[in-house]
Amino acid sequence: MNLPAPEQAPHNFAMFGLECRYDIEREQLERAYLALSAEHHPDRVAGADTRTQRLAMERSSLVNQAYRTLRDPVRRAEYLVKLGGIDLDSTDPKTGAPHPNQAFLIEMIEQREALEAAKSNGDDAVEDFCDDVEERADTCLSAAVRALSGGDISQAARELVTHRYLARLLEEARA
Amino acid sequence: MAYSNKVIDHYEQPRNVGSLDKNAEDVGTGIVGAPACGDVMKLQIKVEQGVITDAKFKTYGCGSAIASSSLVTEWVKGMSIDKAEEIKNSQIAEELSLPPVKIHCSVLAEDAIKAAIKDYREKNKSPTES
Numbered sequence: 001m002n003l004p005a006p007e008q009a010p011h012n013f014a015m016f017g018l019e020c021r022y023d024i025e026r027e028q029l030e031r032a033y034l035a036l037s038a039e040h041h042p043d044r045v046a047g048a049d050t051r052t053q054r055l056a057m058e059r060s061s062l063v064n065q066a067y068r069t070l071r072d073p074v075r076r077a078e079y080l081v082k083l084g085g086i087d088l089d090s091t092d093p094k095t096g097a098p099h100p101n102q103a104f105l106i107e108m109i110e111q112r113e114a115l116e117a118a119k120s121n122g123d124d125a126v127e128d129f130c131d132d133v134e135e136r137a138d139t140c141l142s143a144a145v146r147a148l149s150g151g152d153i154s155q156a157a158r159e160l161v162t163h164r165y166l167a168r169l170l171e172e173a174r175a
Numbered sequence: 176m177a178y179s180n181k182v183i184d185h186y187e188q189p190r191n192v193g194s195l196d197k198n199a200e201d202v203g204t205g206i207v208g209a210p211a212c213g214d215v216m217k218l219q220i221k222v223e224q225g226v227i228t229d230a231k232f233k234t235y236g237c238g239s240a241i242a243s244s245s246l247v248t249e250w251v252k253g254m255s256i257d258k259a260e261e262i263k264n265s266q267i268a269e270e271l272s273l274p275p276v277k278i279h280c281s282v283l284a285e286d287a288i289k290a291a292i293k294d295y296r297e298k299n300k301s302p303t304e305s
Contacts, residue, residue: 088210088211089211090211091209091210091211091279091282096210096211097210097211098210099208099210100208100210102206105206105207105208105215106206108208108215108235109206109215109217109233109235112215112233112235161210164210164211164212164213165208165210165213165215166213167213168212168213168214168235168236169213169235172235
């Protein structure tokens with residue numbers, strides 16, 4: 001399997017011979033990843049000229065990045081949204097991450113206060129808090145996946161942004 | 176990534192952390208978020224005769240976001256709301272020597288002070304203006 005030059009990289013699904021959709025065959029991903037890693041491993045061109053070595057390095061890094069994106073359920077969904085034209089890492093008002101409504105932001109502040117209270121009530125309280133947030137985050141991801149399969153990129157983007165806020169909250173709760 | 180000394184200073188000793196009564200007539204509250212990273216920031220101002228007499232914030236985010244909001248609360252105290260409305264994120268980023276990947280933190284702080292002023296103005300709109 002030949003990879004094109006990094007600047008014209010195919011989208012990540014095609015790289016692993018996968019269909020461009022959320023539900024992927026994990027075994028196929030793992031198999032293709034191993035094959036590509038072996039094929040493009042920089043060690044294989046250890047004796048070659050600098051340009052060949054650099055290219056091999058870039059390609060193997062592309063393969064690794066693509067693999068990490070597809071393996072992770074959240075990043076895979078975010079990537080599909082990006083292919084649909086909305087980049088959650090961007091702040092562009094049109095093509096960047098959509099802003100959640102004010103009520104949600106206020107709730108996120110209140111959740112921090114609830115977290116402080118939970119922390120002063122001991123580990124069990126924090127554990128319960130984390131469970132709740134995790135459940136909400138899972139619900140968001142499921143809703144995003146449903147929106148994606150229905151072709152509603154905007155809705156999927158909104159759910160995934162909510163997921164990012166909840167993931168941030170969870171990170172703080174577990175710190 | 177290295178944080179500048181000023182960021183570390185504000186992060187370790189944030190100024191004006193806390194809350195003001197969001198229902199008070201003379202208090203404006205701005206709550207903003209950064210969708211890309213999930214950071215949230217609440218900035219509140221207390222206004223007397225067009226001048227900001229107190230400012231408080233609560234920021235849940237990275238060191239740069241905390242430093243940006245801390246710095247803004249320090250700056251705006253004693254400032255007129257008209258003047259505070261003109262604060263640009265570039266001034267915040269420059270003061271804190273924020274690297275390009277952290278510029279969005281200063282944008283968040285600018286958005287927060289603007290939102291707080293807007294909230295205050297809406298609360299205190301005289302009937303003739305509306």
